[in-house]
Amino acid sequence: MSRAQENSAGRDPLPAAAVGLETQHAVAQFLYRQAEILDDRLWDDWLALFTPDGHYWMPAAPEQLVGEGQPNIFYEDHYLMRVRIGRVNHPNAWSQYPPNRTGHVVSNVVVEAADPASGDLVVRSKFLVAEYRNDEQRVFAGKYRHQLKKGPDGYLIQLQRVDIVNVEGPFDYVLQYWI
Amino acid sequence: MPGGNGFNVDALVEPDRVHRACYVDDEIFEREIRRIFHRSWIYVGHETQVPKTGDYATTVIGRQPVIMVRHADRSIHVLYNRCPHRGAKLCSQRAGNVGAAFTCSYHSWQFKLDGKVRHIPIQNGYENTRFSLDSPDAHMKPVARLEVYRGFVFASLSAAGPGLQDWLGAAIAGIDDMCDRAPEGEVEVVPTCFRMMQKSNWKIFLENQLDAVHPSITHSSTGLAAQKVEQEMRAETGKPPPLSYHYISAFAMELDKWGALDVVGYPNGHCVLQGYMGLRPTDPDTLEYEAAMRQNYSPARTEEILDVNIHHLLVYPCLSIQSPLQQLRAVRPIAKDRTLTEIWHFRLKGAPEPIYRRALDYFYLVNSPSTMINADDLFNFRKCQEGLESEGGDWVSFHRNAGQDRVEGGITTTNIGFSEAPMRNQFAAWRNYMAAEPAA
Ligand code: FES
Ligand SMILES: [Fe+2]
Numbered sequence: 001m002s003r004a005q006e007n008s009a010g011r012d013p014l015p016a017a018a019v020g021l022e023t024q025h026a027v028a029q030f031l032y033r034q035a036e037i038l039d040d041r042l043w044d045d046w047l048a049l050f051t052p053d054g055h056y057w058m059p060a061a062p063e064q065l066v067g068e069g070q071p072n073i074f075y076e077d078h079y080l081m082r083v084r085i086g087r088v089n090h091p092n093a094w095s096q097y098p099p100n101r102t103g104h105v106v107s108n109v110v111v112e113a114a115d116p117a118s119g120d121l122v123v124r125s126k127f128l129v130a131e132y133r134n135d136e137q138r139v140f141a142g143k144y145r146h147q148l149k150k151g152p153d154g155y156l157i158q159l160q161r162v163d164i165v166n167v168e169g170p171f172d173y174v175l176q177y178w179i
Numbered sequence: 180m181p182g183g184n185g186f187n188v189d190a191l192v193e194p195d196r197v198h199r200a201c202y203v204d205d206e207i208f209e210r211e212i213r214r215i216f217h218r219s220w221i222y223v224g225h226e227t228q229v230p231k232t233g234d235y236a237t238t239v240i241g242r243q244p245v246i247m248v249r250h251a252d253r254s255i256h257v258l259y260n261r262c263p264h265r266g267a268k269l270c271s272q273r274a275g276n277v278g279a280a281f282t283c284s285y286h287s288w289q290f291k292l293d294g295k296v297r298h299i300p301i302q303n304g305y306e307n308t309r310f311s312l313d314s315p316d317a318h319m320k321p322v323a324r325l326e327v328y329r330g331f332v333f334a335s336l337s338a339a340g341p342g343l344q345d346w347l348g349a350a351i352a353g354i355d356d357m358c359d360r361a362p363e364g365e366v367e368v369v370p371t372c373f374r375m376m377q378k379s380n381w382k383i384f385l386e387n388q389l390d391a392v393h394p395s396i397t398h399s400s401t402g403l404a405a406q407k408v409e410q411e412m413r414a415e416t417g418k419p420p421p422l423s424y425h426y427i428s429a430f431a432m433e434l435d436k437w438g439a440l441d442v443v444g445y446p447n448g449h450c451v452l453q454g455y456m457g458l459r460p461t462d463p464d465t466l467e468y469e470a471a472m473r474q475n476y477s478p479a480r481t482e483e484i485l486d487v488n489i490h491h492l493l494v495y496p497c498l499s500i501q502s503p504l505q506q507l508r509a510v511r512p513i514a515k516d517r518t519l520t521e522i523w524h525f526r527l528k529g530a531p532e533p534i535y536r537r538a539l540d541y542f543y544l545v546n547s548p549s550t551m552i553n554a555d556d557l558f559n560f561r562k563c564q565e566g567l568e569s570e571g572g573d574w575v576s577f578h579r580n581a582g583q584d585r586v587e588g589g590i591t592t593t594n595i596g597f598s599e600a601p602m603r604n605q606f607a608a609w610r611n612y613m614a615a616e617p618a619a
Contacts, residue, residue: 058549083424087400171376173378
């Protein structure tokens, strides 16, 4: 089990790792960019944020330690993300008329682990998302935990864990794509 | 609208159409709660939700909050979630363990796991009052009737009426099919319940479950997107895509194939739609599972079990079961335009892990809060609800193939998948429940 999985939600937060301002700045910019990509529905850019074996994961319970083999709210690799994008973009995606509109705020960015050799990071942050669709606004809040790989062109997401505070629902409507 | 005073079922339900008031009238909804949900058998939960003494799970039967609890003698009790003292709910969580007794958070009255009062603090003060421990008023009230069939717990708030198995009739196949597919003949709940609030009448959901016209229309975006990724996956990996992709790409199946599915309607509104996903592949995991089945059943019985071909089975009015994938959705009507579904899936006891993964994948792709399938169903349900508020027309049409169903011994069969026979069958039951005199 990886460090990021062990440091799951529901446990005491880890102290911040000692990283320089430059790293702190770079990772915050990365998270802001991801939020912007979702708000602007830039799907190609979204896929490009993940490593080839990367996953977006929203567990169904805060104490869950792994996504594989468990019930999840989201657990998607590139292929499933491609299905979701294909659906949302399809002219027959009825519930995308009107489409969702979202505004993400990402904050409280804490680097909890940094591998000096590779530059890989584990980063937690908080988010607040307002989603508007069809005369209704919903709000989602929670915690991101990104396991980031450092590559030649910047960071890539190996695993993004998303713990929403209202995880046990009930949900008044489906989450049509990632938060 | 023909809903309020002077309720007249004949003005609402005709053999081939129903009045929109059935979906949008508050008084009719209240009558449904009293006459249908407070009288018929309602699915409460599965006994594996409460494995240990003192384990409990809460839900509602119609308007009544109830607790399903495990007693020390292993029996299951279903009790009204109400303290006999001043009425506080005893359990405020969806599940948990109360230990040896329920303790009320207000004045600490305690109740045994069968609901009988165990202890009242400060004993004095009741002399020469009408309060007595011998009165049923001192104890938590149990539901009028409780039956457990293969671990599935049903309750009825009415003392009168047919027993569970008589009431289920042939629809018992939904539970049998789910359990029989386990090499050990039993299923075990996976304790994650997804709850979705539908902004629509409960009947719209049940009608949709056996509507074979809608999938290739409602779900075409997801079906086609999944088909495209299946092709890409084949090209990129040189391997066939996992079965789970087929769960959603099958929604893009040509309309003709949907039209060829068998639909059967049973008494009391239960009905079944034949399966179409071809859930008996011949990969090594399936073969290992089928070998495990043959060890516990005879080869002939194994074939019989695996040949059962159900897609959805409705236990009217409370359940939609997908037995070959071990899922169910329990229907909890909240208001005329609000319906909560509690969605569960199960493990087949004794089946290899990859077989569980198939149920899990379906639970994820079709039943999770991020479902790409129900996203469009829920959207349509809501549009139906909003449209039915309109005075642009009074009737909901169930005319397709009306008068062409084969009815024998109360069982309606049609091999026209597009027939609106299941909706007519549900309303035949609705009519009986709603017209009949209330139980004394
Ligand atoms: S209301 Fe429960 S003890 Fe008083
Ligand atoms: Fe559907």
